[in-house]
Amino acid sequence: MKRLFFIFICLFLLTSCWSRREFNELSIAYGLGIDKEDGEYIVSAQVINPEQISGQSQQSQGGGSSSPVLLYEERGKTLLHTIRKMSKTSPRKIYVAHLYILVIGEKLAKEGLGDTLDFLYRDEEFRNNFYIIIAKDSKARDILSTATPFSVSPSEEIFNRLQYSNKNYSPTKATYIKEFITKTLTDGVEPVVPSILYRKPNQSGEKDKSVPEPSLPTGNAAAFHNDKLIGWLNENQADTYNIITNNVESGIYEIKCDEEEKNSSLESYYTKTEIKPIYKEGPKIELQIEMRGTISELNCNRDIDTEGYRQMEKKFAADFEKRLSDNIKDIQEDIGVDIFGFGREFYRKKPKIWKKYKDNWNEVFKTMEIDVNVTLQITNTDTIENSYLNKLRGGN
Template structure:
């Protein structure tokens, strides 16, 4: 009996040791760094950017080969298109290392439901990849552009997005989980960064594009793409996108250009921006207050101002505050009245403020929102003026 029990325990241990039954060797996989989704007529088209490991890993890369390859397949569904890719790729595509998902403009206009559903369900993929919309180009065309400095174009897109978000503010990195959360609002609205081909799009997929000092085709981020009810409805300009980041408390660093009293300009570096949004109800009539506290340094000046005087700094603070406030009001009007989307999630602010009052107006929110009263206050403080505090112009 003891031998029988021992035998059963041994079998159980052996079963637990079989954890590598589904392992796959690296040389059996095609590492996907980026995925593109387009709609062509009634068919879905999947494009994948796959690393050429011999080029990326080798210190002596061959000039006859490119660092990445792109493959494309069409199907009646996204899943069918993905499976059809295996008839083209020499190895099975492996999606766990994808950094970027690009949604083609036509696909975005039709709706992202099927795209989100696919990547949510995929057990092999991750949810921390960045989602981007292609503007005036297909996702396939974007993925075909070779980029200088970064051998893998997906890495270029990923790093450019993060750097631009940190020092410019007109872009915003959005991962799958963030997008799904944003689309869970009443009007299912969200924003995504957009990217386009700057220059000669036809030259982007030739190796000569990375062999010239000035690449004929470059990938460039533009304004934020606006979604409502899961569909692309328009774009904010670069300046409006930066204003949106101010309003949404996403500015890490950026700049302002202020006109001097008589001639010339002052450039300032925004080093800190904090936005607080509060909701109010008066007789079930909602309103919103937005307070921005901004810190800046003087970066460049081309007019005769004495920055050692407190009245000069006070005047600079007031002019900067007014300029930012007026611009934010114009952008908010575009978001509220032109696109009529609650991108800043005012509904959630009002719900947190007074959930009972919110429940009473909730059914009328989409009608109330475009005319919602929003008060914006901007308070700018200049912290640094540099070592050259006086400028004399002849």
């Protein structure tokens, strides 16, 4: 009995995590911004005022005069020190477990994120399901201090927008912090991160327009070499990047009936890329891209039968192969680091070859021969068959 009691007491004495804290002692941060200036970190934390944000303000407080989000900003030598320093202005602990986005200033990204990531990776309070975003040509705090139309919290809105866009617009890439950290640490693949553009509020013009322009549009994706930002992908390149890394759920592409025709559009609902590493007088890559799609716009002067669609498929595949090859070549030349993860494929499937080339892999990548094969299957044409325009003219 004595021993049992002893064991029972141990249950309570041998534990950690005593951190009992009520909700009213926490400031929930939705967004965190990190910049570096003069060797010091500038951390900005966008925290929510829950009553305002959930629309539950108590009557006694006289109705929504306070802002739903607040921005705290401090400078300091280390990140945690800076965050703690915020208690000079914030009455509550900044709580980062519910972070939506982490914004990194372009300058800091170019310098390298190594030190920053160590903290994010190590601290137990951070979850790993928030997006990392680069503030292109601006500072993180500028992004976080901008109001957004839909959601009272800019962080939440950016998160939702990226999530939606990543799914439905093929050039958009959204990167969870987990993916970013993994890719910086993995050999043979480099991370790509979305960016946000900052637009200065147009103080004079804004009032004239009845519809304000959306703030904070998504910008080009940033390519990293290890923890350093080294270049930007344009939309075409980002699209290619997403196709090769299997990050396209649904994409819209131009497709033509024949040479002369106007553009029609193809909505792909299935895109699957297989990367095959080959060794033949040096490392090579063969890409097998399988696409399935539906015709969602058709501008043709003639009726198209099944055979016609088969020809369209072939033509599209040939054009698309060329387009992808060009884009890949551009990336090889402009960016010059292996963002596609070709090296990782060699590491996985042909480890001996990888061992031989891994020390100067990015040099190999720049000149590597890449063979692209696309197969397309048009599975249906939505609700009507032939072109509306053609019906209009042909009268049948």
